[in-house]
Amino acid sequence: MSTDLQADALLAELQDLAALPVEAGERPPLAADGGTPSGRQLYLVDKAGAAQSSLRIGHPAIPYDALGDFYQAGLANFPLGGVFNSRLNLKLREARGYTYGVRSAFTGGPELGSFGVSSEVNRDATAAAVSETLQVLEAYAAEGMSEPEFDFLRNAIGQRDALRYETPFNKLELLTDILQYDLPLDYRNRQNQLLRTVDRESLNAVIARQLRPDTLSIVVVGDLASIRPGLEALGLPIRLLDEDGFERPGKADSEDSP
Template structure:
């Protein structure tokens, strides 16, 4: 019988048992990745295209992505979605600076029919003028609403200055939506979707014949398109303030260009960042939310891209305490740069970090995400083993060194909007 007066034994995680996907060549080095160790009938398929917002004119990538299921010469948008629903499928599409992903969910018995429907919709998308006009109107109205929010203003100003003088620093203006044409969307689609497939990821208990048939369907979407990612940029250092009449809040964004997980210091920096602002019990939260009561939430992180990354701090505070909040952020940086983290705090962060790794690796769908989290950067699963080892062994001195090396205030882009 279980004695609840006795604390359960705590085991130390030594390693995570990863599932390795099977890889199938499609064409020109592009591959399909497949994990078939799924206990139920659920299937998830991701199609990744070189169709990010860094390419072409502002907003064009977003429009092409949003209208992929807007109709073909054979079916209207309503008819496409009715067929999708009838087969029990769910479709989702999104864009980033560096790519676009189309995701399909369904059950095993209907997945090939769903996949065929999706490929037909993408391959034959004709972007009806009526749908384009409706989306232009929706985007314009949404832009007007968002422009009243200090978080939106700060995010745009931050992007422009962190990625200064590069395509990644381009932000969409209201007038850009009126410049979007059906012809421009069709040209973007032809270049970046019909010839821009970068990878296919399948998670589901399927048979190899179905996988082969899927490869045959997507092979025409692989072209000779060269993918160029931003490799070097320098953020504009200094403080930038934008007033917003009537605002009672001030949005704060602070950051700088750094690196991604291929860098030697990435893992050490990530542990330091967790202590600083990377989880609910972080120093930024403890000080600025819990102690000072300036905000409901504040955090920091390292956003990664294919060739680089950027560090950021983000919060919204009362307009009357914005400068005080800035001083407290500086204070927490200085503490990390001058004082050694206690073993008690470091132990808590170690346990939290490893726990989050376990949570993020639970199940086949999460396992595919873990695989892509290293494969996209030319790494393998050894990265996660190295991370566990470093989290266990990192010292307070190494954490202090990371703060001194990378959190220099004079290197930061500081944005306040409100």
């Protein structure tokens, strides 16, 4: 609970809750299914007449960890796709004009996590946007961030985090994370200390471990008749899905055209 009420008065109002029976809940661990892709796969969903194509590109990743590789992968993602002047946004939006914006992120829960890139791109630029996104990811995984990018992320994230817990809702989210993940009460201070002391080489090593461009799943939703030829030219294996995510029977190009 996050409030401006006096603690003593609030606790007095909540005393009746202390009499309720308490049962220890048990949550069985969620077993990972071992479904890490062995290579790239493109999934194509038809949205006839769509002026834009929706791109979702990603792979399974590590679960949430407030102070280890997960947190550091989030830092390392910042220059890649976590800010407006990221590599992905500068390439696809500013240099190419394919999209109004593109982002990437590592997300994680108690058992599972993922890395993902998302964007809406011009229909005629669909194949080029996929190709150039893959190129950016490959280069970043191989080479990591530059020194200027590292300096920028350290300053920008430090300033951003200083404002993250101003509202009652923000504070409630912080407490929820502490309870859900059994975090130390000072974990935010520890993260800030890590941000101040981590070096560029360490973050580049984390991104080299956690970003795996060769195992990306690529989902494209768009006008099949318009975008399929360009996507086929990329040489990736393609599977057709319906709008519910179920695989469609393979069809010749002419049968998919209006």
